[in-house]
Amino acid sequence: MKELYIYGASGHGLVVADIARDNGYENIIFIDDGKNKYPTFEDIKKTNNIPIAFGIGSNAIRAKLFEKVHNSGFKIISLIHPSSIISSSATIGKGTVIMPNVVVNAKATIGEGAILNTSCVIEHECVIDDFVHISPNVALAGDVKVGKYTHIGIGSNVIQGIIIGNHTVIGAGSIVVKNINNFKKAYGNPCREIEDIK
Numbered sequence: 001m002k003e004l005y006i007y008g009a010s011g012h013g014l015v016v017a018d019i020a021r022d023n024g025y026e027n028i029i030f031i032d033d034g035k036n037k038y039p040t041f042e043d044i045k046k047t048n049n050i051p052i053a054f055g056i057g058s059n060a061i062r063a064k065l066f067e068k069v070h071n072s073g074f075k076i077i078s079l080i081h082p083s084s085i086i087s088s089s090a091t092i093g094k095g096t097v098i099m100p101n102v103v104v105n106a107k108a109t110i111g112e113g114a115i116l117n118t119s120c121v122i123e124h125e126c127v128i129d130d131f132v133h134i135s136p137n138v139a140l141a142g143d144v145k146v147g148k149y150t151h152i153g154i155g156s157n158v159i160q161g162i163i164i165g166n167h168t169v170i171g172a173g174s175i176v177v178k179n180i181n182n183f184k185k186a187y188g189n190p191c192r193e194i195e196d197i198k
């Protein structure tokens with residue numbers, strides 16, 4: 001029987017579990033460090049023969065736990081929903097989860113521990129760095145770069161060639177037509193930097 005740990009039992013974790021089942025994992029064991037019914041990472045860390053995926057929506061927390069899990073010798077897998085279309089020339093880093101109906105086009109590069117959420121479009125030659133979250137229905141035109149830990153809010157559109165920095169949040173429904181710096185909260189149409197993220 002194909003077994004898998006999913007670290008994080010929130011709503012996001014439930015969606016990740018559905019994708020795991022669609023990829024043939026029959027026995028899914030949630031782990032969570034909160035006070036709930038699930039085992040914690042400490043409980044399972046000696047059984048690192050079972051692979052693990054991440055069901056944690058927060059980029060910062062996912063990154064921190066990714067390192068802990070990696071250092072404990074687990075095999076961290078990526079999961080891709082079968083309805084998604086991924087170019088054979090795209091690369092997908094380990095620990096990345098790709099939700100239903102996503103399109104990743106030619107020569108796009110997706111880093112480690114990223115989330116490509118439902119129905120987002122990542123056009124040709126985009127570079128998505130580690131621990132990024134691209135929300136549902138986001139469209140990135142060709143050759144867009146998104147820096148580490150950045151979150152692109154639901155339904156945003158980004159024109160071709162734009163560079164979005166690290167640790168930045170693009171608000172829901174934004175239209176990004178100019179580059180956005182590191183550590184910024186930015187939103188609107190056109191998307192503007194609103195304040196610094198400390």
Ligand SMILES: CC(=O)SCCNC(=O)CCNC(=O)[C@H](O)C(C)(C)COP(=O)(O)OP(=O)(O)OC[C@H]1O[C@@H](n2cnc3c(N)ncnc32)[C@H](O)[C@@H]1OP(=O)(O)O
Nearest residue numbers: 117135136152153154169170171172173174185186187188
């Ligand atoms: C499957 C899933 O669920 S994936 C998760 C998807 N979720 C998202 O994409 C959420 C993205 N987050 C947002 O868009 C948030 O609104 C943020 C991060 C941009 C801002 O959040 P906060 O800092 O808490 O801002 P807050 O809610 O206090 O709003 C401050 C002001 O900005 C405005 N504002 C907030 N977000 C936006 C936005 N996306 N576009 C335009 N204006 C906005 C508010 O209307 C408010 O204006 P006011 O001062 O005139 O009343």
